[in-house]
Amino acid sequence: MSTLTxxxxxxxxxxxxxxxxxxxxxxxxxxxxxxxxxxCGKSTLLAMIAGxxxxxxxxxxxGDRLVNSVQPKDRDIAMVFQSYALYPTMTVRENITFGMxxxxxxxxxxxxxxxxxxxxxxxxxxLKRKPGQLSGGQRQRVAMGRALVRDPKLFLFDEPLSNLDAxxxxxxxxxxxxxxxxxxxxxxxxxxxxVEAMTLASRIAVMNQGSVQQFDTxxxxxxxxxxxxxxxxxxxxxxxxxxxxxxxxSSISVRAADGTDATLTVATPLPAGAPKDVVxxxxxxxxxxxxxxxxxxxxxxxxxxxxxxLVEPTGAETLAVLRLGALEITGRFEPDDAPIMGETIALxxxxxxxxxxxxxxxxxx
Amino acid sequence: MAEVAFDARHDPEAAAATRRYFWNRxxxxxxxxxxxxxxxxxxxxxxxxxxxxxxxxxxxxxxxxPRSFRLDAWAEAWGTYCVSGxxxxxxxxxxxxxxxxxxxxVISTLLGAMNGYVLSKWRFKGSEILFNLMLLGxxxxxxxxxxxxxxxxxxxxxxxxxxxxxxxxxxxxxxxTTLFCRNFYVSIPDDLIKAxxxxxxxxxxxxxxxxxxxxxxxxxxxxxxQFTGIWNEYLFGVVFTSGQQQPIxxxxxxxxxxxxxxxxxxxxxxxxxxxxxxPLLIYLFGGKYFVRGLTQGAIK
Numbered sequence: 263m264s265t266l267t268x269x270x271x272x273x274x275x276x277x278x279x280x281x282x283x284x285x286x287x288x289x290x291x292x293x294x295x296x297x298x299x300x301x302c303g304k305s306t307l308l309a310m311i312a313g314x315x316x317x318x319x320x321x322x323x324x325g326d327r328l329v330n331s332v333q334p335k336d337r338d339i340a341m342v343f344q345s346y347a348l349y350p351t352m353t354v355r356e357n358i359t360f361g362m363x364x365x366x367x368x369x370x371x372x373x374x375x376x377x378x379x380x381x382x383x384x385x386x387x388x389l390k391r392k393p394g395q396l397s398g399g400q401r402q403r404v405a406m407g408r409a410l411v412r413d414p415k416l417f418l419f420d421e422p423l424s425n426l427d428a429x430x431x432x433x434x435x436x437x438x439x440x441x442x443x444x445x446x447x448x449x450x451x452x453x454x455x456x457v458e459a460m461t462l463a464s465r466i467a468v469m470n471q472g473s474v475q476q477f478d479t480x481x482x483x484x485x486x487x488x489x490x491x492x493x494x495x496x497x498x499x500x501x502x503x504x505x506x507x508x509x510x511x512s513s514i515s516v517r518a519a520d521g522t523d524a525t526l527t528v529a530t531p532l533p534a535g536a537p538k539d540v541v542x543x544x545x546x547x548x549x550x551x552x553x554x555x556x557x558x559x560x561x562x563x564x565x566x567x568x569x570x571x572l573v574e575p576t577g578a579e580t581l582a583v584l585r586l587g588a589l590e591i592t593g594r595f596e597p598d599d600a601p602i603m604g605e606t607i608a609l610x611x612x613x614x615x616x617x618x619x620x621x622x623x624x625x626x627x
Numbered sequence: 628m629a630e631v632a633f634d635a636r637h638d639p640e641a642a643a644a645t646r647r648y649f650w651n652r653x654x655x656x657x658x659x660x661x662x663x664x665x666x667x668x669x670x671x672x673x674x675x676x677x678x679x680x681x682x683x684x685x686x687x688x689x690x691x692x693p694r695s696f697r698l699d700a701w702a703e704a705w706g707t708y709c710v711s712g713x714x715x716x717x718x719x720x721x722x723x724x725x726x727x728x729x730x731x732x733v734i735s736t737l738l739g740a741m742n743g744y745v746l747s748k749w750r751f752k753g754s755e756i757l758f759n760l761m762l763l764g765x766x767x768x769x770x771x772x773x774x775x776x777x778x779x780x781x782x783x784x785x786x787x788x789x790x791x792x793x794x795x796x797x798x799x800x801x802x803x804t805t806l807f808c809r810n811f812y813v814s815i816p817d818d819l820i821k822a823x824x825x826x827x828x829x830x831x832x833x834x835x836x837x838x839x840x841x842x843x844x845x846x847x848x849x850x851x852x853q854f855t856g857i858w859n860e861y862l863f864g865v866v867f868t869s870g871q872q873q874p875i876x877x878x879x880x881x882x883x884x885x886x887x888x889x890x891x892x893x894x895x896x897x898x899x900x901x902x903x904x905x906p907l908l909i910y911l912f913g914g915k916y917f918v919r920g921l922t923q924g925a926i927k
Contacts, residue, residue: 309821312821312825313825314821314824314825333824334821334824334825335824335825335826335827335828339825340825341821341822341825343818343821343822344818345816345818347816347818347819347821347822349819349822349823349836349837350819350841351837351840351841352836352840360823360826360828360836361825361826361827364826364827364828364832365827408822408826
């Protein structure tokens with residue numbers, strides 16, 4: 263059993279509170295991503311799971327063992343660092359065997375383990391080299407090899423791809439995913455890149471200011487973000503936030519660019535006691551050019567007029583900045599059907615995919 | 628187009644620039660040469676005198692080009708010259724210095740490395756204050772500690788012995804070696820230590836297997852610094868030892884205080900050079916590593 267359970271975990275340095283009551287769990291074989299902006303406490307949390315930082319209060323369980331005061335080496339974990347942290351004076355082989363040396367594993371078993379891991383990661387030809395003679399991607403592999411050789415209960419990754427260039431990052435991301443499928447180890451993965459979190463994780467914990475905002479599957483996090491922070495952080499371009507007024511139990515009005523109010527029907531009726539003023543959250547891909555054909559396919563699409571301020575073609579898709587009242591919103595269009603700068607289009611908003619937030623509490627309604 | 632010859636004669640501006648460049652260089656090298664001569668002149672005089680006959684020095688004066696060449700003075704200064712009754716030259720004092728400087732250098736460097744390791748990688752509450760207090764030692768002149776050392780060496784029974792001087796130099800040197808090593812180790816990423824801790828290595832294993840193998844650049848710096856400093860040190864040597872126990876720096880003074888006989892400038896010159904040789908050799912062979920070690924970080 264290699265689960266991870268974190269209960270009401272706190273960390274403070276003097277009066278500064280870094281983590282304010284974290285609750286988290288990872289099932290055996292699960293891939294949990296901790297994601298959030300810089301300074302949200304995700305790396306501190308990982309260091310505490312590893313035993314490199316002390317616990318102020320709360321509990322960390324690995325399997326059925328409370329590890330709060332267990333030394334890092336006795337927690338049965340392996341960690342991959344952002345800087346890789348390969349020992350510069352040792353060869354790749356020595357880097358991989360260092361941990362086993364420390365634990366007194368017999369030489370024959372060490373050689374066997376190195377062979378297995380080197381084959382798995384295809385680094386056999388690098389074993390005699392020093393880290394300084396390796397490329398970024400190779401160092402990354404060696405760092406993973408050093409972690410894998412241990413056969414730990416828990417894998418910890420601390421932003422392992424941040425030091426790679428964009429293309430290599432995508433390749434290594436795929437490799438990590440494949441690797442996780444093959445070895446099936448419980449993994450906690452820290453990243454500030456929401457795409458990495460979405461693609462790799464079976465569950466994501468979105469963190470901000472020392473607390474977990476939402477802990478759920480990537481789909482739930484993306485489709486039903488629990489508050490405006492999660493909604494704005496996950497997804498690129500970010501979700502559009504449009505101020506709106508409640509006009510009925512299931513209708514809201516939004517001010518268009520020409521000063522008129524458009525009334526939109528909400529797909530699911532709002533709960534009683536919802537505030538008069540709300541924030542409509544719409545992802546760029548749920549904004550369309552309105553047609554009757556679209557309406558027949560997607561009955562929840564609501565229409566309003568919006569002038570096009572700017573068009574940004576990226577090749578695969580075209581982003582358009584549209585004016586809506588005092589604010590600008592971004593829509594994602596098919597390049598063939600993209601709006602032209604200066605034109606005013608009939609905007610279609612898929613209300614079945616839209617989210618409504620309370621502007622004061624920032625919570626999802 | 629590449630074939631167009633650039634001829635300075637047809638380009639007055641370029642010609643002027645070339646001239647200016649030449650005179651600038653000339654001036655710089657002239658000044659540098661002048662100062663080099665000023666600095667090297669005393670050394671040259673001593674080297675010459677160590678090779679001249681005493682009678683020639685008496686005839687032509689101390690500062691003069693050699694008209695004779697012999698190495699007798701060197702042999703005499705090393706092994707047979709008489710200082711206050713004993714005729715063993717500087718040999719014994721030279722080895723005193725060596726047996727003082729080598730252990731003191733090794734021990735103070737090792738202690739500095741360990742201190743630096745703790746103060747940079749195993750910080751604890753108050754470690755910065757401790758480091759700053761140790762730094763005070765860098766600025767403290769040796770004279771201040773003369774009395775305490777006299778008291779302590781007396782208590783330990785280490786007066787007039789090389790061991791006493793080793794102890795003094797180890798303690799006096801720790802501030803410097805700690806400063807050097809600590810500042811070097813700060814540039815070693817903490818992630819290395821964390822990775823090693825997860826790998827199951829403890830305090831000493833991390834020091835031996837990870838920190839020390841990265842340390843040669845800074846260890847060379849501290850060794851050079853400590854060895855030359857300890858070898859050239861005079862005050863403690865002359866205060867706490869006498870006669871046969873003196874290091875060579877202190878003994879050289881005894882040589883000049885010979886008293887009744889005429890001064891043997893040739894032997895004195897040779898003795899001074901013998902005393903200056905080890906630091907000089909270290910500078911010649913290790914100087915470049917010194918600068919490199921001080922300027923480069925731990926991880927390239």
